[in-house]
Amino acid sequence: MKFELSSTECEIVYQFERNQTLEDLAVRLGKDISVVSRNIKGIAEKSDVFEKRNGRWMLTEKGFALNKWTEESIYSQRLVLQQQKSVTIASTREFASRILMPKINNLTGDNETTVSIVSSDNGIERLLLSGQADFGFDCGRPTDPLIAFKTVARESFALVASKDYIKKNKIKQKSDLNDAEYLHFTRSSLFILGNDDGSKRTFGTFSDISTLREACKLGHGWTILPYYTVVSELKEGTLKIIPGHKSNHMLFGVWWVRERKSISPWVDKALLWLADQEKSLFYEE
Secondary structure (H helix, E strand, O other): OOOOOHHHHHHHHHHOOOOHHHHHHHHHHHHHHHHHHHHHHHHHHHHEEEEOOOOOOEEEEHHHHHHHHHHHHHHHHHHHEEEEEEEEEEEHHHHHHHHHHHHHHHHHHOOOOEEEOOOOOOOOOHHHHHOOOOEEEOOOOOOOEEEEEEEEEOOOOOEEEEEEHHHHHOOOOHHHHOOOOOEOOOOOOOOOOOOOOOOOEEEEEEEEHHHHHHHOOOOOEEEEEEEEHHHHHHHHHHEEEEOOOOOOOEEEEEEEEEOOOHHHHHHHHHHHHOOHHHHOOOOOO
């Protein structure tokens, strides 16, 4: 018994998915483009992982499936050979800086593990599916069925504004916000947070929490943010909670690519670790 495709051929198929053109693929593989073209043709003659559509080579469903196997094999081999004890974790920027990094040693359990963090305020699915991360932390539910997840901790939201803004606009509770400027974060919505009857005046929309939070501290308006992203500011007094807001909490969980069975030990550790962080993520007014 022998493999239908060699490891070199599997690498070509794997990198083909991750490069936009044959030129990019040739650069990635360190080969001449004509050589890469012949390699692809040879692989297509051996197995139907490639097919031509409108004169261009494309991956078939079998090709995509092979790449999932290749990715898993690479990871499993690394574990077996113990060449490098490392893990890459995906999360939002705020979760990485305010929750993950301060307690990273409690997750890894030792000083021998090399940890890399990749983050995005637009969600972590792309980071997991592209192989840039082994597993990750995020709230809600993934949209791609290839992503498995388990939710273990509640995440609550706080209605906040700066002390000066509250004083200037004579705000005592949520009902006083109808004519006040709202600062909107693109990953949330007033309706989801149970605040669809809120302000119709929007000062601006923000794609990252840090900029939005700074705008709020500077008195440009009020906003609703995950509680853990404003804990420090509440303690400092640069932001204050406005009473009367009862939001629907969301669930925070661990996400990973479903077919990556070898990552399960890390997933188990991450689930236990995240459950311990709920006090930092959730509060009740």
